[in-house]
Amino acid sequence: MGPKLQEWIKAALLEVQEYVRLIAQFGRGLVTRPIYYRDIIEQFDEVGIGSLTVVLLTGMFTGMVLALNSGFTLDQFGARSMIGRLVSASMVRELGPVLTGLMVAGRVGSGIAAELGSMMVTDQIAALRALGTDPVRKLVVPRILAGLLMVPLLTVLSGAIGMVGGWVVTVLQFHVAGTVYWNSVVAGLYMQDVWMGLIKPFFLGFTIVSIGCHVGLRTRGGTQGVGRATTNAVVASSVAVIAVDFLVTKLLIVLIY
Amino acid sequence: MAQTYRRPALIDEALAFGGPIIVFDRVHLSFDEKVILRNVSFTLQTGHTKVFLGASGAGKSTILRLTLGLLKPDAGRIFVNGERIDDMEEEQLMNVRNDLGMVFQEGALFDSLTVRENVGYKLYEELNWPVEKADVRVAEVLGFIGLGEYIDRMPSELSGGQRRRVAIARAMAAKPRILLYDEPTTGLDPITATTVDEEIVKLRDLEGVSSVLVTHQLRDAFYVAEHTASRRNGELDFERADRHKANEAEFIMLKEGGIAFEGSAEELRAAAARDSYINAFLS
Numbered sequence: 001m002g003p004k005l006q007e008w009i010k011a012a013l014l015e016v017q018e019y020v021r022l023i024a025q026f027g028r029g030l031v032t033r034p035i036y037y038r039d040i041i042e043q044f045d046e047v048g049i050g051s052l053t054v055v056l057l058t059g060m061f062t063g064m065v066l067a068l069n070s071g072f073t074l075d076q077f078g079a080r081s082m083i084g085r086l087v088s089a090s091m092v093r094e095l096g097p098v099l100t101g102l103m104v105a106g107r108v109g110s111g112i113a114a115e116l117g118s119m120m121v122t123d124q125i126a127a128l129r130a131l132g133t134d135p136v137r138k139l140v141v142p143r144i145l146a147g148l149l150m151v152p153l154l155t156v157l158s159g160a161i162g163m164v165g166g167w168v169v170t171v172l173q174f175h176v177a178g179t180v181y182w183n184s185v186v187a188g189l190y191m192q193d194v195w196m197g198l199i200k201p202f203f204l205g206f207t208i209v210s211i212g213c214h215v216g217l218r219t220r221g222g223t224q225g226v227g228r229a230t231t232n233a234v235v236a237s238s239v240a241v242i243a244v245d246f247l248v249t250k251l252l253i254v255l256i257y
Numbered sequence: 258m259a260q261t262y263r264r265p266a267l268i269d270e271a272l273a274f275g276g277p278i279i280v281f282d283r284v285h286l287s288f289d290e291k292v293i294l295r296n297v298s299f300t301l302q303t304g305h306t307k308v309f310l311g312a313s314g315a316g317k318s319t320i321l322r323l324t325l326g327l328l329k330p331d332a333g334r335i336f337v338n339g340e341r342i343d344d345m346e347e348e349q350l351m352n353v354r355n356d357l358g359m360v361f362q363e364g365a366l367f368d369s370l371t372v373r374e375n376v377g378y379k380l381y382e383e384l385n386w387p388v389e390k391a392d393v394r395v396a397e398v399l400g401f402i403g404l405g406e407y408i409d410r411m412p413s414e415l416s417g418g419q420r421r422r423v424a425i426a427r428a429m430a431a432k433p434r435i436l437l438y439d440e441p442t443t444g445l446d447p448i449t450a451t452t453v454d455e456e457i458v459k460l461r462d463l464e465g466v467s468s469v470l471v472t473h474q475l476r477d478a479f480y481v482a483e484h485t486a487s488r489r490n491g492e493l494d495f496e497r498a499d500r501h502k503a504n505e506a507e508f509i510m511l512k513e514g515g516i517a518f519e520g521s522a523e524e525l526r527a528a529a530a531r532d533s534y535i536n537a538f539l540s
Contacts, residue, residue, distance in 0.1 A: 036382075123365035130325050130359040131427075132351045132383045 019214045022136070026144055026210070029137040039142040047108050047143070047209070048150035054103045055154045056161050062095055063087055063162030067169040080174050084184030087166035088159075092189060092197040094245075096159035101204035101241035104151055106234055109212040112143055113233030116216025117226040125217070140213045144206060151205025152198060159197060192256050196249065203248050204241050211237040268339040277336070278303045278435060278467050279324060284333035284343075286319060293319050295514040296333070301467055303434075304505070308478045309471045310538060311511035317471040318362070321437045324469065325359055326350040338434070358428030359437045363444075364420040366412040372399070372423055373408045379431045398426045402456055418449035425456050429466070436460060438470045442477045454480045455495060462486040475539060482506035482522045510535055 029035075070086040116139060119125050128135050163185055170181045215233040219225045272278055279301040286294040293316045301307045309317045322328040323335055326342050335343040338356050345353070366375050373395055374381070380391035399405045402422045412420060421441050428436055438457060442450035454477050460466045462485050472478050483506075485498040500523075508525045510518035518528055518535055529536040 034383075119367075122363065122368075123361045124367055126322070126327055127359070127361055127365040127367070129327055130354060130357070130361075131379045132354050134347070134351075138382075 015218075018218065019210070022140065022214050022217070023210060025136040026140055029134070029141040030145075034137060036138050036142060039138060040145055043142040043146035044150060047104070047146040048153060051104055051107050051150070051154055052157070054107055055100050055158050058099050058103050059091075059096065059158030059160075059162040060165040062099055062158075063091055063165030064169045066090060066095070066162070067166035068173065071170065071174045075174070080170075080176050081180050082184055083166065083170045083174065083176065084163075084181045084186075085188030087170075088163055088185040088188040089193060091159045091162040091166075093193045094249075096155050096162060096197055097200040097204060098241060098245050100151060100155045100158045100201065101208060101245070102238055104147070104154065104205065105208045105237040105241055108147065109208045109237040110230050110234045112209060112212035113216040113219075114226060114230045116213060117219035117229040118223075120217060120219040121222050121225055135217070140210075140217075143213055144209045147205035147209030148202060149205070151208070152201040155197065155201040195256055196252050199252060200245060200248050203244050207240045207244050208237045211240055272303055272339055274302075274304045274465075276303045277301070278338060279307075279469065280334075280336040281320070281323075282334040282336070284323065284330045284335060286316075286323070286328070286330045292514045294323075294330070297511075297514075297516060298333075299509060299516070299519070301435075301469060302505075303467050304461070304465055306461060306468045306470060306481060306506040308482060308506060308508045309469070309511060310473060310475070310478060310508060311517075312473070312538075315511040316514050317473075317511055318439050321359065321439050321469060321471055324435075324437060325354060325357055355431065356433050357435050357437065358431070358433040360421070360424045360428050360439060360441050362440045364412070364424035366420060366424060366427070368412050370412075371408070372404070372410050372412065372415070375412065375423060376426045376430050378427060384431060394430060398430050399423075401429075401459070402426045416449075418445050418452060421445065421453050422456060425453070425460075429460060429464070432464075433466070435467045435469070438468065438472075440472055440474075441470070442472065442474050447476065450474065450477055451480065453477075454484075455486070457481050458484050458495065459486045459493070463488060473538075478508070479522055482508070510538070 066087050067083050071080065071083050074080055074082055074086070116125070125135050128138060166185075167178060167181050170176045171178055212233045215229050215236065219229040221228075277300045281297055281299050284294055284297045297316075297320070299307065309320060311317050319328065323330055324337060326345060330343050333343070334341055337353055340353060342350060342353050367378065370378070376398060377391050377395040380386040380394060381388070386394070396405065396408070399408055402425060404419060404422055404426070407415065407419065407423070412423070415423065425441070441457070442453050445453065457468060457470065458481055461468055470478065470481060483498050483503050484495050485502050487494050487496075503523070504521045506522065508518065508520060508522060509516055510525070512534055518525065518532065520528065525535065526539070529539040
């Protein structure tokens with residue numbers, strides 16, 4: 001084994017170790033005092049309300065394009081009335097969680113990495129510790145909690161607005177009656193799909209924010225380092241969203257189908 | 258952590274003026290292959306000042322981080338306020354840090370908080386003082402450093418010198434008995450630097466704070482060592498310290514992780530004639 005490869009493996013293992021340690025500290029910070037309630041509320045607002053616009057826009061256009069694409073195909077079989085099924089099934093099971101996850105990774109993951117990263121390089125994290133505050137409790141716990149609870153909410157909204165987008169296209173472009181569309185939407189939803197769509201975003205939200213925090217707190221090397229950390233956080237959490245989505249889907253298929 | 262902590266009376270007595278408030282005993286630290294500190298031992302006496310000089314990367318700031326427990330030494334023992342801190346868990350260290358204030362390089366103010374929230378951070382967030390009482394203390398320390406009217410500004414609206422002074426105010430707000438200064442005057446013009454030096458002297462002479470000053474600005478180091486502050490009829494007065502008082506400030510010159518010189522300002526000037534490293538530093 002070349003020394004370069006050894007170095008790389010060592011660095012990768014160190015990253016994993018530090019990540020696991022952060023998660024353990026998060027777990028401890030969640031159940032023991034002090035808990036910084038005000039910061040938790042602030043982060044709920046920052047992650048939830050702050051991401052609402054992008055998530056709603058993405059969800060709506062995704063629903064619209066789904067209706068448009070599937071509409072033309074289904075039309076060839078005279079099955080326009082089935083558009084709703086396709087839109088609801090794909091939005092709720094897959095596209096809602098994943099696209100919301102990706103948008104949150106881009107908006108929140110990068111923001112957290114940049115914020116914690118610049119606090120790190122300007123010694124603000126050290127200053128927190130010097131003033132008697134555990135940075136994990138003060139900064140990481142509120143953020144992960146917000147990701148954990150807000151991403152599922154955003155996902156539900158994204159799925160809902162996607163169906164509305166699909167309805168607009170179905171009615172205006174394909175001239176299908178609204179009631180036919182909505183009946184088809186409901187017919188396309190199975191309970192397992194709904195569970196799938198509700199459970200996945202918890203994992204995605206946790207992954208995105210914890211990666212953002214981890215990368216932010218490991219930032220070294222001045223403003224350049226902050227830039228690097230931001231990029232790394234977006235790339236890593238986006239890839240993780242897709243990977244975790246696959247793994248959780250696989251797991252849930254075994255468990256609930 | 259918010260709980261108040263009581264020290265045994267005997268230790269309190271031992272740590273009165275002149276007692277050993279910070280002790281480094283053969284402390285060794287290295288990162289990977291690079292040795293940062295090599296067998297460093299020193300004692301800071303209560304009410305005195307330790308000035309650490311040395312080139313960049315000589316391990317000066319590391320000493321402050323070790324004192325706070327932000328870093329752990331590889332070998333050796335560190336005592337702060339009568340407690341051994343080098344093997345302490347983070348949770349216990351929070352108690353020790355209650356008696357320590359640190360002024361970071363460039364200030365390290367929280368840039369999302371106002372001057373008031375920065376200065377009162379520990380009082381509001383960690384010690385859970387009632388808001389009115391904390392507000393009074395914040396106004397008091399901002400008055401002490403002469404920045405009372407800046408209370409509602411954001412750190413980004415302050416000049417470099419003002420930011421350092423707010424950082425000093427934040428470090429002293431909870432009335433710690435030890436203050437650590439990491440390059441408090443680096444990058445400031447001489448006039449502004451003197452205002453920061455005066456704060457350090459005031460805290461030491463009027464509040465009885467023990468201080469560790471890390472710097473490579475000799476002018477400021479000598480200023481702090483050789484001046485004294487007093488209050489006469491409410492008027493603040495700075496004058497040159499007499500020899501006895503000046504000897505309460507001890508200089509330590511670090512070179513490649515070890516101690517190259519230890520002594521008073523006067524001895525440092527004398528040593529410069531013999532040692533080329535010190536001489537290079539002083540001239």
